[in-house]
Amino acid sequence: MSAKPEIHDDQVTVEIDGVAYRARKGEMIIRVADAAGVVIPRFCYHPKLPVAANCRMCLVEVERAPKPLPACATPVTDGMKVFTRSPRAIAAQKAVMEFLLINHPLDCPICDQGGECELQDLSLGFGSSVSRFAEKKRVVADHDLGPLIATDMTRCIHCTRCIRFLEVIAGQKELGGIGRGEHMRIDTYVERAIGSEMSGNVIDVCPVGALTSKPFRFTARAWELREYAAVAPHDSMGSHIALHTRGGRVMRVVPREEESINEVWISDRDRYSYQGLYAADRLTAPMVRRGDRLEPVEWDVALEAVADGLRRAVTEGGPDAIGVLVSPTATLEELYLLNRLVRGLGSSNIDHRLRQTDFRNQEQAPAFPSLGLPIEALERVDAALLVGSNVRHEQPIAAHRLRKAALAGAKVLFVNPLDFEFHFPVAERIVADPAGMVRAVAGIAKALGAGGAGDTPAARDFLKEIRPAPAERAIAQALREGERASVLLGALAAAHPDYSLLRALAMRIAAAAGATFGELPEAANSAGAWIAGAVPHRDAGAVPVLPAGRDARAMIESPPQALVLFNVEPEFDCHDAAAARRAAHASAFTVVMGSYGSEAAREYADVLLPVAAFAETSGTFVNAEGRWQGFRGAATPPGEARPGWKVLRVLGNLLGLPGFDYADSAQVCDELRAKAGGLTAEWRGEPGDIDIVESARVTGLFRIGEAPIYRTDPLVRRASALQKTELARDAVCRIAPKEAARLGLADAARVEVMQGEAHAVLPLVVDERVPEGCAWIPAATPGSAALGPSIGPVSLRVAP
Amino acid sequence: MTQSEQTATGGRAAALTPASRKAIDLWVAKYPREQRQSAVLSALTIAQEQNGGWLTTELMDAVADYLGMPRVSVYEVASFYSMLDTRPVGRHKVSICNNISCMLCGGDEIIRYVERKLGIRLGDTTPDGRITLKVEEECLAACAGAPMMTVDGHYHEHLTPEKVDAILDALE
Ligand code: SF4
Ligand code: FES
Ligand code: FES
Numbered sequence: 001m002s003a004k005p006e007i008h009d010d011q012v013t014v015e016i017d018g019v020a021y022r023a024r025k026g027e028m029i030i031r032v033a034d035a036a037g038v039v040i041p042r043f044c045y046h047p048k049l050p051v052a053a054n055c056r057m058c059l060v061e062v063e064r065a066p067k068p069l070p071a072c073a074t075p076v077t078d079g080m081k082v083f084t085r086s087p088r089a090i091a092a093q094k095a096v097m098e099f100l101l102i103n104h105p106l107d108c109p110i111c112d113q114g115g116e117c118e119l120q121d122l123s124l125g126f127g128s129s130v131s132r133f134a135e136k137k138r139v140v141a142d143h144d145l146g147p148l149i150a151t152d153m154t155r156c157i158h159c160t161r162c163i164r165f166l167e168v169i170a171g172q173k174e175l176g177g178i179g180r181g182e183h184m185r186i187d188t189y190v191e192r193a194i195g196s197e198m199s200g201n202v203i204d205v206c207p208v209g210a211l212t213s214k215p216f217r218f219t220a221r222a223w224e225l226r227e228y229a230a231v232a233p234h235d236s237m238g239s240h241i242a243l244h245t246r247g248g249r250v251m252r253v254v255p256r257e258e259e260s261i262n263e264v265w266i267s268d269r270d271r272y273s274y275q276g277l278y279a280a281d282r283l284t285a286p287m288v289r290r291g292d293r294l295e296p297v298e299w300d301v302a303l304e305a306v307a308d309g310l311r312r313a314v315t316e317g318g319p320d321a322i323g324v325l326v327s328p329t330a331t332l333e334e335l336y337l338l339n340r341l342v343r344g345l346g347s348s349n350i351d352h353r354l355r356q357t358d359f360r361n362q363e364q365a366p367a368f369p370s371l372g373l374p375i376e377a378l379e380r381v382d383a384a385l386l387v388g389s390n391v392r393h394e395q396p397i398a399a400h401r402l403r404k405a406a407l408a409g410a411k412v413l414f415v416n417p418l419d420f421e422f423h424f425p426v427a428e429r430i431v432a433d434p435a436g437m438v439r440a441v442a443g444i445a446k447a448l449g450a451g452g453a454g455d456t457p458a459a460r461d462f463l464k465e466i467r468p469a470p471a472e473r474a475i476a477q478a479l480r481e482g483e484r485a486s487v488l489l490g491a492l493a494a495a496h497p498d499y500s501l502l503r504a505l506a507m508r509i510a511a512a513a514g515a516t517f518g519e520l521p522e523a524a525n526s527a528g529a530w531i532a533g534a535v536p537h538r539d540a541g542a543v544p545v546l547p548a549g550r551d552a553r554a555m556i557e558s559p560p561q562a563l564v565l566f567n568v569e570p571e572f573d574c575h576d577a578a579a580a581r582r583a584a585h586a587s588a589f590t591v592v593m594g595s596y597g598s599e600a601a602r603e604y605a606d607v608l609l610p611v612a613a614f615a616e617t618s619g620t621f622v623n624a625e626g627r628w629q630g631f632r633g634a635a636t637p638p639g640e641a642r643p644g645w646k647v648l649r650v651l652g653n654l655l656g657l658p659g660f661d662y663a664d665s666a667q668v669c670d671e672l673r674a675k676a677g678g679l680t681a682e683w684r685g686e687p688g689d690i691d692i693v694e695s696a697r698v699t700g701l702f703r704i705g706e707a708p709i710y711r712t713d714p715l716v717r718r719a720s721a722l723q724k725t726e727l728a729r730d731a732v733c734r735i736a737p738k739e740a741a742r743l744g745l746a747d748a749a750r751v752e753v754m755q756g757e758a759h760a761v762l763p764l765v766v767d768e769r770v771p772e773g774c775a776w777i778p779a780a781t782p783g784s785a786a787l788g789p790s791i792g793p794v795s796l797r798v799a800p
Numbered sequence: 801m802t803q804s805e806q807t808a809t810g811g812r813a814a815a816l817t818p819a820s821r822k823a824i825d826l827w828v829a830k831y832p833r834e835q836r837q838s839a840v841l842s843a844l845t846i847a848q849e850q851n852g853g854w855l856t857t858e859l860m861d862a863v864a865d866y867l868g869m870p871r872v873s874v875y876e877v878a879s880f881y882s883m884l885d886t887r888p889v890g891r892h893k894v895s896i897c898n899n900i901s902c903m904l905c906g907g908d909e910i911i912r913y914v915e916r917k918l919g920i921r922l923g924d925t926t927p928d929g930r931i932t933l934k935v936e937e938e939c940l941a942a943c944a945g946a947p948m949m950t951v952d953g954h955y956h957e958h959l960t961p962e963k964v965d966a967i968l969d970a971l972e
Contacts, residue, residue: 167870173872178879180880
């Protein structure tokens with residue numbers, strides 16, 4: 001056979017402004033031009049949104065076409081000749097510009113978008129310098145779109161990018177074109193806030209100053225800002241963001257394009273959380289307890305006090321008398337140095353898994369939790385089972401990718417303790433209490449053949465009695481039929497009292513169905529925390545430590561004599577809020593290293609060390625794919641606050657630990673990289689190694705609760721605009737209608753919630769999304785800060 | 801599509817009477833199953849009739865929930881078409897064409913005459929609730945009979961002040 005030249009019959013040749021380009025047949029002219037770097041003006045076109053072709057700014061001349069054609073909606077054909085700067089094209093563009101400016105105010109100096117406005121730029125490039133329009137301009141009344149987005153609808157040019165973004169990307173069509181012709185306006189119609197967790201992106205897509213950021217508005221001009229590349233500090237996607245600063249202060253956050261992670265979007269949490277940097281309770285000076293008062297002191301005094309306290313604890317109680325709880329949003333460098341400090345003092349009591357309760361089988365865990373596939377690949381799965389995940393709020397970017405997959409026909413399947421709402425079609429969902437979740441996952445595993453002759457005795461024994469229900473069989477089948485199937489555990493699985501069991505079963509499901517297995521690591525640096533050795537059973541680089549130190553739960557249940565909290569607020573960040581707060585009080589010497597000194601912290605802290613927050617320190621995060629992403633400090637820490645790695649360096653030296661002489665944070669990172677750079681997220685044991693012991697056999701009512709999207713960490717909890725949104729409302733207790741009837745609470749407006757000693761009074765909402773046997777009470781909220789385990793036994797009675 | 805909105809309020813479809821629903825179902829049946837929302841115009845017209853000639857937000861929501869479409873999409877449709885009203889109306893709707901052919905044949909004077917006669921402006925309703933003068937009526941496709949108007953959907957052509965008097969005075 002003779003070799004044939006490869007023929008791409010979907011390729012065509014087009015000529016733009018006299019230069020020939022190869023392009024895919026049917027591609028729009030504007031895409032070909034963009035790829036070639038030929039500038040065509042546009043307003044309504046956006047590469048990530050469906051074509052609307054309503055602004056006409058992109059008119060170009062096409063040979064043999066009787067009139068100018070919109071480049072965004074004209075597909076290329078072979079031999080097509082396009083002219084973007086011919087007299088006809090320029091005349092058309094100029095005319096459109098004149099029309100657009102008829103109703104647009106010409107008051108750029110008082111517009112927040114001035115200086116970064118597409119209309120301003122394009123009118124400079126394509127418009128005329130004098131307006132011939134002397135008539136009255138249209139004025140549009142503004143409506144309140146909530147605390148995040150400011151409007152100036154008179155400036156709107158009706159490009160509909162915002163409508164299309166909310167409908168197509170955010171999956172929640174909340175804005176529409178209301179009215180007709182001259183009277184058309186972009187509006188919600190019924191005045192209400194935009195509720196999407198991705199809503200802020202409409203600010204970026206709006207080409208004019210119609211939609212702007214409410215917190216940022218009128219505080220700075222685009223040209224006064226310095227831009228620093230950074231990595232988003234909340235979920236584990238590692239979205240690329242840019243910090244815009246002025247005078248050392250973060251003025252706003254915008255997305256940076258990174259096709260393989262966040263494309264061009266970011267979640268509202270990543271966009272607006274910077275406000276938390278300027279909260280009233282920022283720690284600005286080191287403080288030491290003298291009697292029952294905290295007094296501001298010099299750094300050296302405070303650091304000596306910490307070194308003394310730690311040394312004393314070790315002398316009096318041995319190395320086990322110290323412990324560290326660290327936030328999974330800390331940088332890799334901070335985590336690694338904390339790990340070195342603790343281990344240097346002979347202890348292994350360090351943990352970042354603050355919301356986890358089941359640590360069985362942690363030895364088999366991979367070097368770090370990971371998705372098991374690239375973020376980008378999430379949009380190409382054809383079946384995905386998520387266990388215990390409100391993915392939309394946990395990882396909005398992952399949810400966006402899954403949404404794309406679901407809209408393309410993928411079967412997205414859930415086993416959840418609450419019937420969460422998703423912005424994509426869900427093929428099958430099982431909603432059950434924690435024990436029911438285990439049974440459901442077991443049923444799916446069984447339907448796929450787990451527990452057979454080849455399985456471990458414990459698994460065979462456990463699965464013997466399981467009879468898969470129809471929904472479980474349907475899920476099993478969807479996964480088996482999927483060619484690119486994936487099984488993922490979310491935050492509610494990680495916090496489940498039978499996490500290890502869910503994981504063992506989920507891994508069996510993945511193996512039997514030929515699916516990838518992964519987790520949605522909770523926070524920006526959950527993966528990094530494992531790598532840096534901020535777990536009691538492994539040193540940096542995932543080197544096993546024997547015997548293992550105490551895990552987060554053990555440290556909370558029996559607090560060490562000296563407890564270090566690194567950016568942790570026990571009453572919000574831990575699985576058992578009440579116990580964690582008690583532990584912070586109970587330990588004889590409590591060190592709070594962090595950015596904030598809340599009232600609670602001032603009660604239990606013996607020393608407070610002000611540490612630079614996100615944006616103020618250099619560092620590295622490892623995302624859910626295992627990608628190491630470094631960033632520089634962009635803003636000035638307030639007062640005496642210093643970057644965490646520097647504080648820990650000095651502390652290491654004060655404690656006489658060797659090798660704490662780092663010149664910069666990069667050196668810390670390099671040292672860790674040498675130990676851990678090659679780590680992969682492979683499992684350390686076969687799922688078959690895992691013992692199956694069921695502990696979630698529940699009697700009575702079970703509390704379930706997640707940390708709501710804007711309550712997950714100290715920074716976002718202080719982001720004032722986000723805290724005003726619907727998604728940040730304080731805790732209520734939700735139970736199923738039948739449960740309410742059974743408990744005699746059908747008419748109760750408020751209930752007393754009791755978990756052992758802990759109790760709180762909360763509003764009661766009857767909600768059919770909650771499974772029977774459960775009370776849905778979110779964690780990490782002021783209303784639930786006094787309560788016990790966020791997933792655990794609870795009882796309710798009518799509030800007195 | 802916006803499940804969240806719908807489940808959050810438990811769905812408002814109940815605001816449609818059984819008779820309205822039956823009438824809407826006839827329209828729904830004319831379109832492919834996955835294109836229920838094609839029936840939105842008919843559904844809004846039916847809902848409007850149920851409510852004496854205008855659509856409350858509740859009724860628009862009801863149509864959205866019944867057809868399974870985002871509520872704001874229904875607001876878009878309802879606010880676009882001039883035969884759908886989103887504010888209270890009188891017992892009779894009078895639409896005087898103000899498009900080009902009618903304008904050339906004196907439609908403007910007819911509008912002014914009627915405004916003076918009824919003592920209200922376009923877009924308003926007489927205080928006794930008898931007549932709503934609809935705002936800015938586009939070409940109603942009877943240019944040959946310009947100037948023209950519709951009264952409750954019935955066409956009246958070649959209007960003169962006398963003719964208008966007779967027609968409007970006869971309205972209850
Ligand atoms: S508000 Fe902005 S994005 Fe929305 S239609 Fe108007 S100009 Fe376009
Ligand atoms: S960009 Fe092509 S018509 Fe708007
Ligand atoms: S212009 Fe009035 S009916 Fe056509």
